[in-house]
Amino acid sequence: MSAHHDLVIVGSGSGNSILGPEWDGRSVGIVEGGTFGGTCLNVGCIPTKMFVYPAGLAAVPAEAARLGVDLTRDAVHWQAIRDRIFGRIDAISADGRAYRDVTQENVTLYAEHARLTGPRALVTDSGRAITTDQLVIAAGSRPRELPVPGAGLPQVHTSDTIMRIPEAPRRLVIVGGGYVAAEFAAIFGQIGVEVTQVVRGTALLTHLDATVAERFTAAARGQWDVRLSTEITGIAPADEDRPGTGPVRVGLMDTDGNDAGPVEADLVLIAAGRIPNTDRLDAAAAGLDLHPDGRLAVDAYQRVLAGGRPVPGVWALGDVSSEHQLKHVANHEARVVAHNLTATGPLLASDHRFVPSAVFTHPQLAQVGMTEAQAREHCAAVGEELAVVVQDYGSTAYGWAMEDTTGIVKLIAERGTGRLLGAHLMGHEASMLIQPLIQAMHTDLPAHRMARGQYWIHPALTEVVENALLGLGTGG
Numbered sequence: 001m002s003a004h005h006d007l008v009i010v011g012s013g014s015g016n017s018i019l020g021p022e023w024d025g026r027s028v029g030i031v032e033g034g035t036f037g038g039t040c041l042n043v044g045c046i047p048t049k050m051f052v053y054p055a056g057l058a059a060v061p062a063e064a065a066r067l068g069v070d071l072t073r074d075a076v077h078w079q080a081i082r083d084r085i086f087g088r089i090d091a092i093s094a095d096g097r098a099y100r101d102v103t104q105e106n107v108t109l110y111a112e113h114a115r116l117t118g119p120r121a122l123v124t125d126s127g128r129a130i131t132t133d134q135l136v137i138a139a140g141s142r143p144r145e146l147p148v149p150g151a152g153l154p155q156v157h158t159s160d161t162i163m164r165i166p167e168a169p170r171r172l173v174i175v176g177g178g179y180v181a182a183e184f185a186a187i188f189g190q191i192g193v194e195v196t197q198v199v200r201g202t203a204l205l206t207h208l209d210a211t212v213a214e215r216f217t218a219a220a221r222g223q224w225d226v227r228l229s230t231e232i233t234g235i236a237p238a239d240e241d242r243p244g245t246g247p248v249r250v251g252l253m254d255t256d257g258n259d260a261g262p263v264e265a266d267l268v269l270i271a272a273g274r275i276p277n278t279d280r281l282d283a284a285a286a287g288l289d290l291h292p293d294g295r296l297a298v299d300a301y302q303r304v305l306a307g308g309r310p311v312p313g314v315w316a317l318g319d320v321s322s323e324h325q326l327k328h329v330a331n332h333e334a335r336v337v338a339h340n341l342t343a344t345g346p347l348l349a350s351d352h353r354f355v356p357s358a359v360f361t362h363p364q365l366a367q368v369g370m371t372e373a374q375a376r377e378h379c380a381a382v383g384e385e386l387a388v389v390v391q392d393y394g395s396t397a398y399g400w401a402m403e404d405t406t407g408i409v410k411l412i413a414e415r416g417t418g419r420l421l422g423a424h425l426m427g428h429e430a431s432m433l434i435q436p437l438i439q440a441m442h443t444d445l446p447a448h449r450m451a452r453g454q455y456w457i458h459p460a461l462t463e464v465v466e467n468a469l470l471g472l473g474t475g476g
């Protein structure tokens with residue numbers, strides 16, 4: 001059985017969003033081997049943040065007590081939280097699938113895994129051969145597996161499975177020090193689970209600016225058990241009568257190889273990064289270029305490369321090719337690909353200059369642009385003086401209202417020009433507070449003009465951003 005299409009898209013995450021009305025009446029194939037809608041909708045951004053919100057509510061009594069308000073937390077109903085989340089998400093996934101599969105007559109959904117047999121040719125697991133004029137590879141990434149004994153036990157989860165567990169564990173070991181580990185440690189910690197986070201590095205979130213990584217590590221240590229410079233050696237059932245359902249013993253060693261004693265838990269979450277799905281797609285065998293980490297190589301227009309040159313009619317976007325494993329980047333690249341697929345004039349290039357991200361922990365983290373270390377190198381290279389400020393939330397009226405002790409806005413700029421190079425926030429609603437700074441960087445608005453060229457509402461928390469901008473003491 002074989003078919004030919006005008007366009008085939010592998011992956012229904014951000015890949016699904018490239019189909020606009022310009023494709024109506026043209027033959028399109030969507031190949032999706034997993035759940036329709038991809039990672040963000042089903043097992044990523046959306047369900048995690050839907051857990052973050054109620055987990056934050058569960059932590060309110062502890063916060064309120066500091067401000068003279070006594071609240072009590074009666075119970076956290078894991079099943080009710082879980083079912084609300086997936087009741088909404090599963091329906092969105094099913095509706096999205098039905099729209100493509102049933103409603104749109106020009107679209108064929110191949111609900112199975114496929115691999116490349118050539119640059120614009122695929123075969124599905126059931127043997128259906130597909131060729132296409134244009135191919136969009138939006139095949140995403142998957143959790144990295146850790147090659148330790150016991151990693152296959154049913155008590156061991158990844159972000160793909162942990163959110164659907166029947167009940168919250170009493171004790172959870174989380175392996176990894178990145179985004180996924182931090183967010184789940186915060187969620188489970190806030191709802192009362194005893195969390196132990198095992199991290200081989202010397203701090204959490206070490207790819208962030210060092211001030212934020214250091215301060216967040218300290219904040220996390222006040223909320224759950226963080227074992228730095230530690231690795232897991234294996235996972236084994238602790239109760240021989242219940243090997244697949246009872247507690248497990250997680251072996252630990254420090255990074256010098258010394259035994260760091262086992263820790264017992266009911267479940268383990270492995271959050272050791274995500275690898276691009278190019279291997280299961282046979283991308284290398286099809287002659288496509290890969291980066292050392294397995295990502296597809298693309299040019300600025302999202303064209304897939306082979307031998308360093310764009311392959312005609314083959315495009316990629318999102319986690320399968322991007323160094324930023326973020327949904328807003330995948331969506332941006334999808335918009336670029338959507339334009340370029342039917343472009344009659346110049347192609348659009350992706351803009352990866354100021355990619356922001358946020359970690360939805362407690363406190364929240366948000367960042368855009370260079371770290372201080374990167375900015376120091378940049379300023380040395382361009383002959384500019386570096387300006388850095390760390391402004392406490394607690395230095396503003398709203399910070400007093402919150403009795404905030406940990407929130408910061410760290411800004412980095414060129415002193416002479418006032419050009420913002422980086423912004424690194426930790427604290428209440430950091431993911432929202434950062435947005436005007438992202439806008440300033442995109443529009444090249446100098447720090448001082450941003451501070452003094454507009455009103456800032458008093459006494460809103462945004463005053464901490466205004467004060468940080470003034471504190472840079474830049475020209476421009």
Ligand SMILES: Cc1cc2nc3c(=O)[nH]c(=O)nc-3n(C[C@H](O)[C@H](O)[C@H](O)COP(=O)(O)OP(=O)(O)OC[C@H]3O[C@@H](n4cnc5c(N)ncnc54)[C@H](O)[C@@H]3O)c2cc1C
Nearest residue numbers: 011013014033034038039044045114140318319325326327
């Ligand atoms: C727990 C978690 C939380 C996250 N939170 C955030 C967040 O808050 N903010 C943020 O910006 N990002 C977040 N991310 C990252 C974000 O989810 C991803 O960057 C984004 O979903 C990538 O989209 P994509 O379209 O590239 O890939 P995906 O959405 O993964 O889509 C790829 C699809 O391709 C299918 N597929 C793969 N190979 C094949 C094949 N050979 N044949 C057929 N089908 C195939 C897969 O089944 C999948 O459905 C989070 C990720 C995780 C895991």
Ligand SMILES: NC(=O)c1ccc[n+]([C@@H]2O[C@H](COP(=O)([O-])OP(=O)(O)OC[C@H]3O[C@@H](n4cnc5c(N)ncnc54)[C@H](O)[C@@H]3O)[C@@H](O)[C@H]2O)c1
Nearest residue numbers: 176177178179180181200271272273274325326358359360
């Ligand atoms: N809020 C958000 O935007 C958000 C939330 C979750 C995930 N994400 C995206 O998903 C991606 C994946 O998240 P992640 O947390 O899995 O990856 P990550 O790259 O953020 O962190 C991976 C962690 O695993 C550790 N690790 C890697 N290999 C290991 C090994 N063999 N043994 C022990 N530890 C090991 C690393 O040292 C690091 O601490 C992120 O890079 C991020 O882009 C974004």
